[in-house]
Amino acid sequence: MAGSSLPRRALGRRLRGYRVRAEKSQLAAGLHIEMSPQSIGRMEDGQKVKICTSQIRDLLDLYRVPNPSDERDEVFMLWQEVRDQALAAKLAGTTKGWWQAYTDQYEPHFDHYLGLEAVATHLTTHQVLLLPGLLQTAGYRRALSLVGDPTVSSAALERRLELAAHRKVRLLESNFRVDVLLAEAVLRQTPGGRSVMVEQLRYLLELTESGANLSIRVVPSDAGSHLGLLTQSFTLLEFPPLASQLAEPPIVYVEGYDGSLYLERTDMIDRHRRAISDIQRVALTEDDTNQLVRQIVKEYGE
Numbered sequence: 001m002a003g004s005s006l007p008r009r010a011l012g013r014r015l016r017g018y019r020v021r022a023e024k025s026q027l028a029a030g031l032h033i034e035m036s037p038q039s040i041g042r043m044e045d046g047q048k049v050k051i052c053t054s055q056i057r058d059l060l061d062l063y064r065v066p067n068p069s070d071e072r073d074e075v076f077m078l079w080q081e082v083r084d085q086a087l088a089a090k091l092a093g094t095t096k097g098w099w100q101a102y103t104d105q106y107e108p109h110f111d112h113y114l115g116l117e118a119v120a121t122h123l124t125t126h127q128v129l130l131l132p133g134l135l136q137t138a139g140y141r142r143a144l145s146l147v148g149d150p151t152v153s154s155a156a157l158e159r160r161l162e163l164a165a166h167r168k169v170r171l172l173e174s175n176f177r178v179d180v181l182l183a184e185a186v187l188r189q190t191p192g193g194r195s196v197m198v199e200q201l202r203y204l205l206e207l208t209e210s211g212a213n214l215s216i217r218v219v220p221s222d223a224g225s226h227l228g229l230l231t232q233s234f235t236l237l238e239f240p241p242l243a244s245q246l247a248e249p250p251i252v253y254v255e256g257y258d259g260s261l262y263l264e265r266t267d268m269i270d271r272h273r274r275a276i277s278d279i280q281r282v283a284l285t286e287d288d289t290n291q292l293v294r295q296i297v298k299e300y301g302e
Helices: 006-021 026-033 037-044 053-062 070-092 098-105 109-119 138-148 154-172 184-188 194-209 266-282 286-301
Strands: 122-127 177-183 214-219 234-238 251-255 260-263
Touching: 006 037, 006 053, 006 070, 026 037, 026 053, 053 070, 098 109, 098 154, 109 154, 109 251, 109 260, 122 266, 138 154, 138 194, 177 184, 177 266, 184 214, 184 286, 194 214, 194 286, 214 266, 214 286, 234 266, 251 266, 260 266
Parallel strands: 122 177, 177 214
Antiparallel strands: 122 234, 234 251, 251 260
16 A cells, blocks of 8 residues: 555644643644644644654654553654655655546545545445445446536646546446445436436446455335435545554544545544444345346336
């Protein structure tokens, strides 16, 4: 996983926790090691910043993390993992994620999500209006892009389709599991017209019949009350352990029209796990979902 964001994220999360415990501001931390508070914030969010071992040591001193201590040892173990991955990525020529070649074709807030998706081992998504990007055909994706930007050039549009196609490669990986829960309304939307949706729905059937590590279940419109009505659309991403065998907690991603939320608090993760269980309770089985999809294909094809 050269270039993975997971060790940086784990390191940043621990440093933030120690800073908050010590009641120090990002400004105070930045002044202490001659770094801007914005850089401290980016580091704590798991983004790349220029920092050295001595600066991390100085932060731990500021945060009153005992020396020696298991807490301090854990931070430096994570820091070593960050450095090892950076070196491996440099030697492999993969210092940037493949998706960053397309930064001109997506909103800045989506870069972090693509980095997380690239290293997740399990993705559970609940969608109430549109299919998740991993499952979209080129026709479906093209229709949505044109809605968002009717003046987009043909060259830019093709690059967006390339990005979408590249993301779908993950569906072929044996260590990546995807569970999709769709409101029935998702199947009734017709971006690009009925012919585009027929192609899209047939593609969903192909995916579920291909033996991929993918489950698609539909929540029928008459399912009654369930927590999905309150949560709306969201995606839960789960990750493998780090090389140090430290557990990396999951993230709930909520995408909006003008930005995104990344929920990491344990109570928020637990609430969304409960929502997933409740949505699964009322969702159709995979076989019944496929039957419904075939029925809608027949309706749209008439």
